[in-house]
Amino acid sequence: MAQYRRVSGSVGLITLQNPPVNALSASVRQGIVDSVKRALGDQKVKSVVICGQNGVFCGGADIREFGRQMSGPPLVPMIHDIEAANKPVVAAIEGSALGGGLELALGCHYRISHSKAKLGLPEVTLGLLPAAGGTQRLPRLIGVPAALNLITTGRHVTAAEALQLGILDHVTEHNTVDVAVKFALSVTGESLDGRRISSFSCAPLSDLDSLFEEAMLKVRGAARGAIAPVACVQAVRAAATLPYAQGMEREKELMATLFHSGQARALQYFFFAQRAVGRWSTPSGARWDTSQPRPVRKAAVIGLGTMGRGITVALAQAGLSVVAVETHAKQLMEAKKAVPSMLKRGAVRGGTTIEPDSITYSETVQAVADVDLVIEAVFEDMALKEKVFQQLSIVCKPDTLLCTNTSSLDVDHLASQTRHPELVVGMHFFAPAHVMKLLEVVYGRRSSPAAVATAMQLGKKMGKVSVAVGNCRGFAGNRMLKRYLEQAFFLLEEGATPELVDRALEEFGFPMGVFRMSDLSGLDVGWRVRKADGLADTSLTGTSARVRQGCRYSPLGDLLCEHGRFGQKTGRGWYQYDKPGGRVAKSDPWLHNFLDEYRARHGLVPRCIDQQEVLERCLFVLINEGFQILEEGIAAGPEDIDAIYVFGYGWPRHRGGPMFYADMVGLERVVERLERYHQAHPNVPYLQPSGLLRRLVANGSPPIHKWRNVIKNRNSQL
Numbered sequence: 099m100a101q102y103r104r105v106s107g108s109v110g111l112i113t114l115q116n117p118p119v120n121a122l123s124a125s126v127r128q129g130i131v132d133s134v135k136r137a138l139g140d141q142k143v144k145s146v147v148i149c150g151q152n153g154v155f156c157g158g159a160d161i162r163e164f165g166r167q168m169s170g171p172p173l174v175p176m177i178h179d180i181e182a183a184n185k186p187v188v189a190a191i192e193g194s195a196l197g198g199g200l201e202l203a204l205g206c207h208y209r210i211s212h213s214k215a216k217l218g219l220p221e222v223t224l225g226l227l228p229a230a231g232g233t234q235r236l237p238r239l240i241g242v243p244a245a246l247n248l249i250t251t252g253r254h255v256t257a258a259e260a261l262q263l264g265i266l267d268h269v270t271e272h273n274t275v276d277v278a279v280k281f282a283l284s285v286t287g288e289s290l291d292g293r294r295i296s297s298f299s300c301a302p303l304s305d306l307d308s309l310f311e312e313a314m315l316k317v318r319g320a321a322r323g324a325i326a327p328v329a330c331v332q333a334v335r336a337a338a339t340l341p342y343a344q345g346m347e348r349e350k351e352l353m354a355t356l357f358h359s360g361q362a363r364a365l366q367y368f369f370f371a372q373r374a375v376g377r378w379s380t381p382s383g384a385r386w387d388t389s390q391p392r393p394v395r396k397a398a399v400i401g402l403g404t405m406g407r408g409i410t411v412a413l414a415q416a417g418l419s420v421v422a423v424e425t426h427a428k429q430l431m432e433a434k435k436a437v438p439s440m441l442k443r444g445a446v447r448g449g450t451t452i453e454p455d456s457i458t459y460s461e462t463v464q465a466v467a468d469v470d471l472v473i474e475a476v477f478e479d480m481a482l483k484e485k486v487f488q489q490l491s492i493v494c495k496p497d498t499l500l501c502t503n504t505s506s507l508d509v510d511h512l513a514s515q516t517r518h519p520e521l522v523v524g525m526h527f528f529a530p531a532h533v534m535k536l537l538e539v540v541y542g543r544r545s546s547p548a549a550v551a552t553a554m555q556l557g558k559k560m561g562k563v564s565v566a567v568g569n570c571r572g573f574a575g576n577r578m579l580k581r582y583l584e585q586a587f588f589l590l591e592e593g594a595t596p597e598l599v600d601r602a603l604e605e606f607g608f609p610m611g612v613f614r615m616s617d618l619s620g621l622d623v624g625w626r627v628r629k630a631d632g633l634a635d636t637s638l639t640g641t642s643a644r645v646r647q648g649c650r651y652s653p654l655g656d657l658l659c660e661h662g663r664f665g666q667k668t669g670r671g672w673y674q675y676d677k678p679g680g681r682v683a684k685s686d687p688w689l690h691n692f693l694d695e696y697r698a699r700h701g702l703v704p705r706c707i708d709q710q711e712v713l714e715r716c717l718f719v720l721i722n723e724g725f726q727i728l729e730e731g732i733a734a735g736p737e738d739i740d741a742i743y744v745f746g747y748g749w750p751r752h753r754g755g756p757m758f759y760a761d762m763v764g765l766e767r768v769v770e771r772l773e774r775y776h777q778a779h780p781n782v783p784y785l786q787p788s789g790l791l792r793r794l795v796a797n798g799s800p801p802i803h804k805w806r807n808v809i810k811n812r813n814s815q816l
């Protein structure tokens with residue numbers, strides 16, 4: 099709703115009231131319409147101020163209303179009537195003016211903002227465009243290039259930048275509503291002719307066609323198949339080339355195609371999913387709202403390889419004082435050079451400064467005696483990690499939280515090496531650790547609720563999306579990835595090429611297909627893990643070469659490594675590169691020959707494989723593992739898995755995440771295809787639909803937001 103009152107004798111003050119962000123729900127829109135009518139009809143009122151309660155102007159349209167039957171007054175005529183008013187209307191912006199909130203402000207005659215406010219049109223991130231006149235008013239106000247940038251990226255700008263761009267008329271450090279009321283009094287009676295943005299023309303540009311061509315190329319390149327950025331460019335083009343009324347028609351048309359699209363549904367689901375992962379819970383009953391995080395002021399990182407350096411930077415950027423430990427003198431020396439320059443680059447990007455003395459370096463573990471939390475990031479070797487945890491348990495304060503950055507090893511086993519296993523959790527970062535948004539927080543059997551809460555909160559402080567997951571081989575992300583990789587190898591055995599598989603996945607929206615990705619991260623990484631697991635044994639011949647533990651196995655990756663092909667670093671992998679460290683993947687005749695010979699050796703007759711099979715085999719098996727993970731309680735809900743895949747593995751956000759994608763495709767279809775592939779490949783057990791997936795189908799395939807009920811019912815019967 100909106101509250102209306104008269105202040106300072108002649109100013110009608112309209113306050114939007116819909117906590118927490120004063121989103122423009124039906125009742126808020128009705129409140130605005132009623133209040134504006136009242137203010138304009140009251141002779142004592144000479145000017146109007148619109149603000150939001152609790153220090154937030156408006157977070158935009160109420161996203162929760164989108165999937166439902168829309169009711170209440172529509173935004174476009176509401177904003178039109180404000181702009182057409184014959185009394186000055188001033189927007190008093192505090193906190194955020196986003197989406198429909200900024201569009202409302204653009205309909206006002208003046209905009210005054212607090213210096214700490216953020217403004218933007220983030221609709222594109224929800225699969226939409228600013229359809230309440232935003233695409234037509236903003237270019238008229240600030241020019242086409244700047245408006246294109248804001249509308250196609252959805253980025254939030256500070257009040258200072260908004261003032262510079264011309265979005266704001268004034269920025270204040272004081273009480274914004276008081277300043278706006280005084281300002282409203284001062285402009286009473288002045289002409290509003292030059293204040294209605296819809297009456298402006300866009301500033302002329304010499305070569306409009308090439309500007310829009312370039313913009314289109316840029317968004318298509320970055321969008322990976324997302325349709326909203328393209329529609330945003332088309333709508334801004336309408337602003338630049340058509341009169342306002344026709345531009346508004348075009349905006350409406352384009353919005354109509356986006357509003358009910360699967361991409362908009364996916365992106366809006368993902369908006370809430372990201373926030374849902376913060377409300378974590380574990381099967382033992384620990385929860386985000388009942389667990390108290392411990393304060394962490396000083397942290398340590400053990401091991402300054404690539405991951406350790408990134409983690410050190412992330413901690414320092416979060417304002418912690420960090421002890422960085424590396425026992426190898428050469429590695430320590432290199433880290434001492436690399437970390438400050440990573441910090442410097444980060445500071446340039448983020449416009450911040452980090453005190454270089456917030457990091458101290460040491461060659462001995464003894465240096466961590468007084469820290470609140472340690473993150474171990476040594477080489478992925480259990481014996482080495484065991485030793486580090488034994489040492490830490492002796493050296494650290496008894497209440498120091500001990501975390502491991504392992505990507506797959508057993509957190510419970512590491513906890514058992516310490517005196518306080520309840521203080522041990524996994525903090526699985528993704529490379530580069532100071533850049534990637536994802537953090538898997540892995541709780542062990544004995545991890546205390548406070549330990550989980552502390553790691554989750556520290557992740558948030560570092561700007562990460564922290565997802566709590568249980569302890570199992572590979573946790574959630576890598577466990578699912580293993581199934582995806584296996585299928586990709588099997589497809590090569592059956593006749594596919596790396597190029598075909600990668601093209602299918604890239605057209606789906608992944609930034610890189612599985613083989614290009616493996617070349618980038620290094621084929622030796624997986625080889626080492628498979629060797630440690632006793633899988634990589636290329637001395638086996640005949641049928642046993644392609645079977646391990648009774649299941650189908652492909653030694654293709656192991657064979658490539660034996661040929662010294664580790665990917666980009668060696669200049670050869672699934673593709674060839676112009677030199678070791680080269681980045682541009684080129685098709686490699688050697689590899690195709692190698693695949694032909696391999697198939698012939700094993701009596702495999704290559705067949706034609708289409709993109710649909712690639713997607714179904716690779717993605718459905720990954721999704722199936724996701725259901726298994728949900729069933730086992732390793733992840734608490736589908737949102738956790740989706741956040742992991744979007745933030746850590748390049749799953750295209752406009753497809754919502756693997757679990758949302760399964761919901762979109764239809765669970766029956768996923769089961770049907772998995773069963774078919776399992777029949778064709780009976781020695782691949784992971785193609786068999788998981789129990790939870792089958793149960794959901796048996797329960798009528800409820801929508802994704804109801805899956806937790808099915809999981810809960812199952813667990814309560816155990």
Ligand SMILES: CCCCCC/C=C/CC(=O)SCCNC(=O)CCNC(=O)[C@H](O)C(C)(C)COP(=O)(O)OP(=O)(O)OC[C@H]1O[C@@H](n2cnc3c(N)ncnc32)[C@H](O)[C@@H]1OP(=O)(O)O
Nearest residue numbers: 118119121157158159160161162194196197198220221373
């Ligand atoms: C057919 C024609 C139809 C025309 C329709 C007109 C279209 C208009 C387009 C829009 O306006 S779309 C909405 C655009 N706005 C946004 O994208 C802003 C989204 N919100 C944010 O970015 C942030 O929430 C914030 C405003 C910057 C605040 O951030 P903060 O970190 O302080 O809090 P959060 O944890 O993010 O949010 C708190 C709480 O509020 C919920 N929420 C936030 N914004 C909205 C919203 N616009 N609608 C509904 N709910 C919103 C958020 O989900 C959190 O609740 P939860 O329970 O924890 O999920």
